[in-house]
Amino acid sequence: xxxxxxxxxxxxxxxxxxxxxxxxxxxxxxxxxxxxxxxxxxxxxxxxxxxxxxxxxxxxxxxxxxxxxxxxxxxxxxxxxxxxxxxxxxxxxxxxxxxxxxxxxxxxxxxxxxxxxxxxxxxxxxxxxxxxxxxxxxxxxxxxxxxxxxxxxxxxxxxxxxxxxxxxxxxxxxxxxxxxxxxxxxxxxxxxxxxxxxxxxxxxxxxxxxxxxxxxxxxxxxxxxxxxxxxxxxxxxxxxxxxxxxxxxxxxxxxxxxxxxxxxxxxxxxxxxxxxxxxxxxxxxxxxxxxxxxxxxxxxxxxxxxxxxxxxxxxxxxxxxxxxxxxxxxxxxxxxxxxxxxxxxxxxxxxxxxxxxxxxxxxxxxxxxxxxxxxxxxxxxxxxxxxxxxxxxxxxxxxxxxxxxxxxxxxxxxxxxxxxxxxxxxxxxxxxxxxxxxxxxxxxxxxxxxxxxxxxxxxxxxxxxxxxxxxxxxxxxxxxxxxxxxxxxxxxxxxxxxxxxxxxxxxxxxxxxxxxxxxxxxxxxxxxxxxxxxxxxxxxxxxxxxxxxxxxxxxxxxxxxxxxxxxxxxxxxxxxxxxxxxxxxxxxxxxxxxxxxxxxxxxxxxxxxxxxxxxxx
Numbered sequence: 001x002x003x004x005x006x007x008x009x010x011x012x013x014x015x016x017x018x019x020x021x022x023x024x025x026x027x028x029x030x031x032x033x034x035x036x037x038x039x040x041x042x043x044x045x046x047x048x049x050x051x052x053x054x055x056x057x058x059x060x061x062x063x064x065x066x067x068x069x070x071x072x073x074x075x076x077x078x079x080x081x082x083x084x085x086x087x088x089x090x091x092x093x094x095x096x097x098x099x100x101x102x103x104x105x106x107x108x109x110x111x112x113x114x115x116x117x118x119x120x121x122x123x124x125x126x127x128x129x130x131x132x133x134x135x136x137x138x139x140x141x142x143x144x145x146x147x148x149x150x151x152x153x154x155x156x157x158x159x160x161x162x163x164x165x166x167x168x169x170x171x172x173x174x175x176x177x178x179x180x181x182x183x184x185x186x187x188x189x190x191x192x193x194x195x196x197x198x199x200x201x202x203x204x205x206x207x208x209x210x211x212x213x214x215x216x217x218x219x220x221x222x223x224x225x226x227x228x229x230x231x232x233x234x235x236x237x238x239x240x241x242x243x244x245x246x247x248x249x250x251x252x253x254x255x256x257x258x259x260x261x262x263x264x265x266x267x268x269x270x271x272x273x274x275x276x277x278x279x280x281x282x283x284x285x286x287x288x289x290x291x292x293x294x295x296x297x298x299x300x301x302x303x304x305x306x307x308x309x310x311x312x313x314x315x316x317x318x319x320x321x322x323x324x325x326x327x328x329x330x331x332x333x334x335x336x337x338x339x340x341x342x343x344x345x346x347x348x349x350x351x352x353x354x355x356x357x358x359x360x361x362x363x364x365x366x367x368x369x370x371x372x373x374x375x376x377x378x379x380x381x382x383x384x385x386x387x388x389x390x391x392x393x394x395x396x397x398x399x400x401x402x403x404x405x406x407x408x409x410x411x412x413x414x415x416x417x418x419x420x421x422x423x424x425x426x427x428x429x430x431x432x433x434x435x436x437x438x439x440x441x442x443x444x445x446x447x448x449x450x451x452x453x454x455x456x457x458x459x460x461x462x463x464x465x466x467x468x469x470x471x472x473x474x475x476x477x478x479x480x481x482x483x484x485x486x487x488x489x490x491x492x493x494x495x496x497x498x499x500x501x502x503x504x505x506x507x508x509x510x511x512x513x514x515x516x517x518x519x520x521x522x523x524x525x526x527x528x529x530x531x532x533x534x535x536x537x538x539x540x541x542x543x544x545x546x547x548x549x550x551x552x553x554x555x556x557x558x559x560x561x562x563x564x565x566x567x568x569x570x571x572x573x574x575x576x577x578x579x580x581x582x583x584x585x586x587x588x589x590x591x592x593x594x595x596x597x598x599x600x601x602x603x604x605x606x607x608x609x610x611x612x613x614x615x616x617x
Contacts, residue, residue, distance in 0.1 A: 064185035065093040076177040085156040100211040102187040114196030119155035203228035207604035240537040247545040248562030267317035281452035286501035291460035297324035297343035298613035318611040323453040332432030349436035352393040360519040372515040393434035480527040497535040505540040506547035528555030546572035558595040
C-alpha cells in the first residue's frame with residue numbers, strides 16, 4: 001500500500017467479514033445505540049431505509065443541442081472583440097460538435113441568429129482541484145469519463161440575422177442580442193445556410209461546403225450544400241471576369257480542382273452577353289507547363305454511372321470536352337509527344353513581327369532602362385524602316401551585326417557604342433523561338449480562340465526557360481492587347497468572352513526589377529482592371545502565390561487555397577486568420593474559398609473524381 005492508499009476496488013462486505021484485520025469488531029456483537037437498534041430492527045423486519053429517488057432529467061424530448069448561457073455574459077457588439085456569445089452543449093451532443101460548425105438561435109418574433117462556433121471548452125461544474133495525483137490515477141483506472149461533472153461551452157461568432165421578407169429568406173448584419181436560455185440547434189437547412197453565408201444558388205460549381213474536412217449534411221435532397229460562383233449580371237459582373245487564383249502545393253489536388261472548375265466554364269449552356277447584344281460561349285486558353293490540360297478532351301474512365309447521375313442532379317458539367325485543341329509551340333528541334341490524350345494538335349510559331357508591338361519579348365531579362373530605350377526608340381524603328389514589318393529575327397540579327405550602323409549611331413549620339421553592344425548581346429539566342437517551320441500564331445487566331453472551345457498551349461517539351469517565357473508571354477500579350485484595343489486587328493478575340501488560364505503563374509507574373517518583368521506586370525494589371533467590361537478573365541494557378549506581383553494580386557476577387565506548407569505562401573493569400581490556420585492541415589481536395597463579393601469565407605471539399613481524364617498511366 002502506498003502512502004496515498006490502495007487504489008484497488010473497494011468492497012465493504014469483504015472488509016467487514018471474517019477476513020478482516022485485527023481491531024475490527026464482529027457485526028453480530030457490536031454495541032449500538034437505541035436509534036441504531038431501531039434501524040437495524042426495522043431493516044430486519046423487511047422495511048426499507050432507501051431514500052425516495054428524485055428524477056434529475058427534465059421530462060419530454062430534447063430539442064436542439066443546448067442553450068445560450070449568460071454566466072460569462074451575453075453581448076452582441078459592432079466590434080466583434082466586444083461580443084460575448086456562449087452556449088452550453090448538453091452531454092449527448094458534445095461529441096458531434098466541431099469548431100466551425102454553423103448554428104441557429106431563434107428570436108421570439110421569428111427571426112433567427114445564424115452563427116458559427118469559434119471555440120470549445122470544458123469548464124468545471126463544481127469547484128474542485130483535479131490537477132492532483134489522486135484525480136489523475138483515478139482517471140487512468142476508470143473505464144470512461146463522467147461528463148456530467150463538467151460544463152461544455154461553445155463560443156459563438158454571430159454571422160447574420162435571418163428574416164422573412166414576403167416569403168423570401170434574407171440576411172442582415174447582426175443588430176440584436178438573442179434571449180438567455182435560447183435553444184440552439186445545428187444548421188441543417190440548405191436555404192438557411194446559404195442565406196446565412198451569402199452563398200448564391202446558381203453559378204459555377206466549385207465544391208461542397210464542409211467544416212473540419214467533413215461535408216455539411218442537411219435534411220434536403222441532395223443532402224450536401226453546393227458552393228457556386230456568381231455567373232450572371234443580375235448582381236454585378238460574373239466573377240470569372242473579376243479573376244481567380246488557385247493556390248496549392250504539390251499533391252494538394254490543385255490541377256484536379258482547376259480542371260473541374262474550367263470544365264464548368266466550357267458547359268454548353270454557359271454564355272455571356274456581349275456589347276452588340278449577342279450571347280456567346282466563352283473561349284478558354286490554358287497555358288500548360290506540365291502538359292496536363294489537353295486531357296480534358298477525354299472522358300475519365302473512373303467516372304461511373306452512379307457518380308454521373310449525382311452530377312446531373314446537381315447540374316455539374318462533366319465528361320471530356322470534344323472541342324479541345326493542343327496548340328504546340330514549335331521551338332528549335334524540341335518534339336512533342338501526346339500519347340496521354342486524344343486532342344487535336346496544331347503546331348505554331350511566334351513571328352518576329354510581334355516584337356514591334358511588344359519589344360520586351362526580345363529584350364530578355366537583362367536590359368536596363370537605357371538599353372531598353374535604345375532598342376525601342378532607335379533600333380527596332382530603324383529595322384522596320386529598312387526591312388518592313390515582316391522582317392524576320394534572322395534579318396534583325398544581321399542588321400545588328402553591321403559595324404557601320406554601330407558607328408553611325410554612336411557618332412550621332414543616338415546610341416552609345418557600349419549600349420549598342422549590350423543590346424546586341426541580349427537579343428541574341430532567340431533563333432530557335434521566332435519564325436520556325438510552322439504557321440505563325442497570328443495566322444491561327446480564328447482557330448486559337450473559339451467560342452465554347454478549349455485551347456491548351458503545352459510547354460513541357462521546351463527545355464529552355466527563356467524560350468518558354470517568350471512563347472507564353474507573346475501569346476498571352478496577343479490576347480490581352482486585342483481584348484483591350486479600341487481598334488483590334490483580330491475581331492475574333494475582341495468579340496469572344498475569354499478566360500486566360502496560366503499554370504505556374506509565379507514564373508511569369510513575378511515581382512522582379514527587370515524591364516521585361518515591369519512591362520509584363522503592367523500589361524496583366526491593366527488586363528485585370530479592364531477585364532470585367534471586356535469579358536476577359538484571368539485564371540491563375542500557382543504553388544508559390546507569394547511570388548506573384550502585388551499589382552496583379554490586388555485585382556484577384558476569388559482566391560481558392562488548397563494545402564500549402566510554406567508560411568510565407570499562406571500569409572500572401574490574405575485569407576481570414578481562422579481559415580489560414582487550417583491550410584497546412586488540409587487533405588487533398590480540401591480548400592478554402594475567399595471571395596468577398598460572392599459569400600462569407602468558407603471551407604469546401606472538391607469532388608473526389610476529376611470530371612475529365614486526369615493523370616498518366
